Amino acid sequence: MADVCRTNLLVDDFAMFSDRLNSVGLKAGDDNSMIALAAEHGTLSFVPAKNSYFFESLPCVDAVEEGYGAISFRMKAPKGASFAVELQTKDNCGESEYKSSWHYVEGFTGQTEIVVIPLKLFGGANARAIDGFSWGTWDFYDERGFVWTLSDVEFTCNPSD
Template sequence: MHPRHALRHLAIGLRFSKAAAVLCSSNLLVDDFSRFSNRRNNLGLKASDDGSMTSISVLGDSISFTPRPMSYFYETVPCVDAEASGYEALAFTIKAPQDASITLEMQTMENCSVEAYNSTWRYVMNFTGEPQRIVAPVSSFRGARTSGIAAFNWATWESQSTGFVWELGDVELVCGATS
């Protein structure tokens, strides 16, 4: 076979194998809080607070809680390779005090066969005081290794409102491009 033809067949094969990769076809529900009494999410993995919340309870398809400044809530996921799977963002519904802010952490690994993780953070702010849907693209976590996503943490609850009951619900990984 002529070398040019061999290269062309190799390029076609590489494109075909990339297209044959298993990409998501819909969003992945991480937690609707139906299993919160067992401290598990819909994927059967750990989901809980660190035990330092003033209060936390299930409220329909969400949780309601009153955090302390250093409290956190976490969701673990099976190792997700965002690039190979097509999951490009974390989405969740939250009710937070107007003008509050939080820190959202994504824990990632070099790849799914490595156990040591790296933490990357981003701020989420401009809350309205009403329930709102937040979509955080994995690319917005600077320095994250998106080939091995392991967990998400909500923390650093900054607000001028004391005693506000926060709500968190419908946590999912978003399939496909995000705007």
């Protein structure tokens, strides 16, 4: 039986961005193709290139056992923009290979918004062995140098249905 989730799991507050580490002490970063990328005061600012991505590595999270139901983050994106979030899961935590499941986020207003993606929206993902996730497949990636922002990346407790 899953534990009752009492607190969210902070994945990245970008305090260790200069070391390319996230808040769980594992690798986080881009593929070196962002047009611009910097972190300050808990916020990542970036200008994505067409095929760039930003990733978070995890210590094989069992979201079912821990009671996490969603990924949550704050994002500022151009009005009307969309992008994909990739969830990387394994058959079990002892495996080395992962598989990817995707969820597309769209309908941004141009202001900072809180995005909550229930894990159940990642079709085929194994929530018992989450290895990492990433953001990519940017729409509006060349929107006149618009600076996107990302902050407060967390696993959140199961949302009420």
